[in-house]
Amino acid sequence: MREFNIHGYAQGTDYSIKYFAVDSLVTKSSVDSILAVIDASMSLYKPSTLINRFNASAHGLRLDPHMLKVLQKSFAIYEDTQGKFDVTVAPLVQAWGFGAKPILEFPDAALIKSILPCVGMPKIHLKGDSLYKDEPCLQVDLNGIAQGYSVDVVADYLLAMGITAFVVEIGGELRIKGPKPDGSAMRIGVEGPALGAGDEPVIRNVIQLNDGAVTTSGNYRKFVERGKKKVSHLINPKTGYPLDNELISVTLYAKDALTADGYDNAVMAMDVEEALRFVHARKGMEAYLVYHRKNGMVADTMTRGFRKMIITDVKNNPHE
Known part of the structure; x- marks a missing residue:
């Protein structure tokens, strides 16, 4: 058994993967390909992504399997936390300077009041593999959960390749499987x-x-x-x-x-x-x-x- 290390940049952050195997079963290009597909689904920083198409739509659209799984989990966490986790905060995130576009000043009370009617997960609805919204202004931001999903997808890929000892880390979020070959x-x-x-x-x-x-x-x-x-x-x-x-x-x-x-x-x-x-x-x-x-x-x-x-x-x- 040998230790292999992969380092790269994706989703606006660094990632690193350490795994133990007899041969180089997983490469940087294979990991980059996986993350590029997820990026094309849920990145707010690339104009043509599925999430940006949903945010620009009037009524909603059909989701791919990646975004569907993340939305299903998001609704479950929304219910379990009594609304403390809410993916429809996208317009607020942008207004406070954490979105894809820079801001010149913090929002005032009037702007916040005008945005709040466009926030709230009860105003978006999953039906089958489609996500619908009550108003065109409803937008979703999955940055609070999508990175963890990406970690799981890469980890599951390693498991599918027969690797049973690894650490997958993307932007500080980790998934671990052990023990190491020496039993530690x-x-x-x-x-x-x-x-x-x-x-x-x-x-x-x-x-x-x-x-x-x-x-x-x-x-x-x-x-x-x-x-x-x-x-x-x-x-x-x-x-x-x-x-x-x-x-x-x-x-x-x-x-x-x-x-x-x-x-x-x-x-x-x-x-x-x-x-x-x-x-x-x-x-x-x-x-x-x-x-x-x-x-x-x-x-x-x-x-x-x-x-x-x-x-x-x-x-x-x-x-x-």
Whole structure:
């Protein structure tokens, strides 16, 4: 058995794949081809993609298998999180400067009020393999879940090629399968902002696991600034404004990356106690949370299951 490594760039970010096999069964070109097909479906940054055609349509259109699977999961997460995860935030994401087009200033209350009637998943409908919308202004943004789906598609390709030990990572979202040929578990670093008042990212813990996915949603990396104001890329679909709560980052473990990636943004919209209760109540899901205390200092907490995965605590402070 040999270790093979593939590195590339897709979906606006870097990706890396490590796998163990007797021969080079998976190549960079095969991975790039898989990701290009998904990009042609759900990328907002390429004009002719299926998602952009839906967003420009008056009533909706037929979906391909990729976008259909992601939308089916999105509706399930919307229901399970009572609307905290909502893919129709696209016009709000654009208005706050996180879309495909640059903005000159943040939106005012009047603009937000005018956009909100065009937001809400009850206003879009899946019927068979088609997605319909009540109003032409309804648009979807799948960036909060599509990357996790991409990780799963690549991981499933490796499994289909007979590879049973690998780590697939796209933009920090991971799917792991082990153990390694020597019997040891796969190890990955869990990133988060540094302790204290700063938000610079550091590796906070190292975890080991042999099956599942780990994804992170955080507001310390993705933000825009205008003057002294800094806003998060995570938008509350009910108010139209960026999240402004105590959570800084949420790292979720789940059986697949589609699930973990879809839920991590929704958990970010909760307070710490609500987030812990929510994750505890869901089988096969674990969480590591980094948050601001009332005094502005950075602290962390986690579910019992996540604590069991940790092999190295890189901080000197005790966990809560």
